[in-house]
Amino acid sequence: MEDxxxxxxxxxxxxxxxxxxxxxxxxxxxHISYRMTNNREDASDLxxxxxxxxxxxxxxxxxRSSFSTWLYKLAVNLCIDELRKRKxxxxxLPLEEALANADPDTPENLAxxxxxxxxxxEALDSLKEKERVIIILKDxxxxxxxxxxxxxxxxxxxxxxxxxxxxxxLKSVLEKKDELWTDFEGV
Amino acid sequence: MTLxxxxxxxxxxxxxxxxLDPQEHERxxxxxxxxxxxxxxxxxxxxxxxxxxGMPAPELPTQLWELTRRRVETASEKTSREWGFRIPKWSFxxxxxxxxxxxxxxxxxxxxxxxxxxxxxxxxxxxxxxxxSSDRIMPPDLLSELTVAxxxxxxxxxxxxxxxxxxxxxxEVHYGIISENGS
Numbered sequence: 001m002e003d004x005x006x007x008x009x010x011x012x013x014x015x016x017x018x019x020x021x022x023x024x025x026x027x028x029x030x031h032i033s034y035r036m037t038n039n040r041e042d043a044s045d046l047x048x049x050x051x052x053x054x055x056x057x058x059x060x061x062x063x064r065s066s067f068s069t070w071l072y073k074l075a076v077n078l079c080i081d082e083l084r085k086r087k088x089x090x091x092x093l094p095l096e097e098a099l100a101n102a103d104p105d106t107p108e109n110l111a112x113x114x115x116x117x118x119x120x121x122e123a124l125d126s127l128k129e130k131e132r133v134i135i136i137l138k139d140x141x142x143x144x145x146x147x148x149x150x151x152x153x154x155x156x157x158x159x160x161x162x163x164x165x166x167x168x169x170l171k172s173v174l175e176k177k178d179e180l181w182t183d184f185e186g187v
Numbered sequence: 188m189t190l191x192x193x194x195x196x197x198x199x200x201x202x203x204x205x206x207l208d209p210q211e212h213e214r215x216x217x218x219x220x221x222x223x224x225x226x227x228x229x230x231x232x233x234x235x236x237x238x239x240x241g242m243p244a245p246e247l248p249t250q251l252w253e254l255t256r257r258r259v260e261t262a263s264e265k266t267s268r269e270w271g272f273r274i275p276k277w278s279f280x281x282x283x284x285x286x287x288x289x290x291x292x293x294x295x296x297x298x299x300x301x302x303x304x305x306x307x308x309x310x311x312x313x314x315x316x317x318x319x320s321s322d323r324i325m326p327p328d329l330l331s332e333l334t335v336a337x338x339x340x341x342x343x344x345x346x347x348x349x350x351x352x353x354x355x356x357x358x359e360v361h362y363g364i365i366s367e368n369g370s
Contacts, residue, residue, distance in 0.1 A: 018259075022252055027244075034245045044248040048255045055259050059280070120238045138204075139239035145206050164200040167232060174235070 003067035010058050018058075022051055025068060028141060029075050035136045036079040038125060046082060050075045069150040072137070076151060080129045123173040131166040138163055191218065192225050199229055203236065314338045 001020065009017035029050050034043035053074055061070055124132055137143045137151065149159045195218050201207050202215045219226045 015256075019252065019256070022255060026251055027247060030247055030251070031244055040245060040248065043245070044251060044254070047251060048258050051255045052258050052262060056262070116234075117238050117242065120235060121242070124239070135239065139236050140242060142240070145204070160201050160206070161197070163204070164197055167200050167235065171231060171235060 004063040007058060007061055007063050007067050010055070011061070011063075018055055021054075021067065025071055026051075028068075029071065031141060032072065032075050032133075032136060033079055035124075035140055036083060036129075036133065042082075046075075046079060050078050053078065066147075066150065069147055072143070072147075073151045073153075076133050076137070080133065083129050119174055119177055120170075123170050123177065126173055127166065127169055130162075131169055134159075134162050134166045135170060139167075192222060195219075195225060196228070199225070199232060203229065203232055 001017075003021065003024070006017040006021050010021060026047065030043055030047045033046040033050070034040065037043050037046065050071070054071055057074070061067065124135060127135070134148065134152075137148055138145075143151070145156055145159050145163075148163075149156050152159070152162075154162075195215055198207060198211065198215060202212060205212075207215070219229055
């Protein structure tokens with residue numbers, strides 16, 4: 001069944017339809033939450049909260065638009081709010097600590113054994129929330145320009161410049177971190 | 188970086204995403220074929236994007252649906268307890284709009300009626316006329332307590348009425364009272 005049909009059923013209180021929507025989108029919502037928080041437990045908690053909000057706000061969803069874009073917008077807003085709250089309460093888990101606490105057998109932890117990947121991960125972590133989220137949506141989750149424009153409710157031109165700016169920022173953080181990135185001579 | 192490079196620089200990201208129109212795409216390809224700086228820039232961005240794209244996806248936690256369903260049910264039960272029956276939270280929005288509209292109407296009508304000036308009664312009209320044709324100053328609260336006849340009496344007692352004939356005429360028209368002067 002299409003998302004729009006499931007959303008319509010969900011608007012009538014059909015929990016089965018909501019479960020189906022959850023199964024279709026949980027992976028991407030969890031990934032976004034995880035990339036934003038660097039913490040599995042927080043990402044799990046955020047994913048539950050995002051779907052709870054989706055359930056509570058489903059009445060406002062216009063079934064002519066894309067459910068996934070609507071859901072990602074909710075996810076992005078909640079993740080950014082959560083990170084800002086943590087910054088205010090100075091409860092940010094440093095990446096080093098997050099990695100130390102991570103399960104060593106998880107694939108994401110194995111990935112950081114590669115120096116360059118680790119540097120990119122750390123550089124991404126140092127960006128502002130809005131810069132980080134656009135990189136996550138475009139380069140990690142693979143959303144199109146059009147989808148990102150709908151998530152942020154902005155023009156395609158604005159999306160292009162935001163992606164350009166965020167990538168440039170990421171690159172400059174990497175160049176400051178290590179000469180390896182400055183003396184690049186191609187792959 | 189040459190002027191030409193800075194012109195293309197901002198489009199390199201979009202070029203790598205394949206989101207440029209074919210003509211612009213071709214122009215950049217021609218440029219980077221000859222410009223080593225821009226070529227390096229493209230390769231650097233490509234590597235960063237490649238690493239980001241290749242980051243292993245985290246595994247989903249177990250029982251994520253169960254946890255979410257429980258959270259949804261707890262929130263719904265809380266709403267039910269507060270309202271006595273189960274209402275999806277989003278359905279409060281139209282109710283809120285109706286309540287707000289009713290409040291606006293109520294407050295608006297109160298303001299309207301309060302600001303509307305009640306038309307003067309015949310008595311008030313005559314009293315005001317009497318006073319305006321005399322040099323007597325009378326406080327409004329005292330005026331409202333006196334009848335027309337008493338007002339006339341006050342003015343006559345103080346001997347300050349300047350236009351008794353007009354006063355007699357008004358009294359006769361509205362009350363059928365003919366004063367001693369007018370008889």
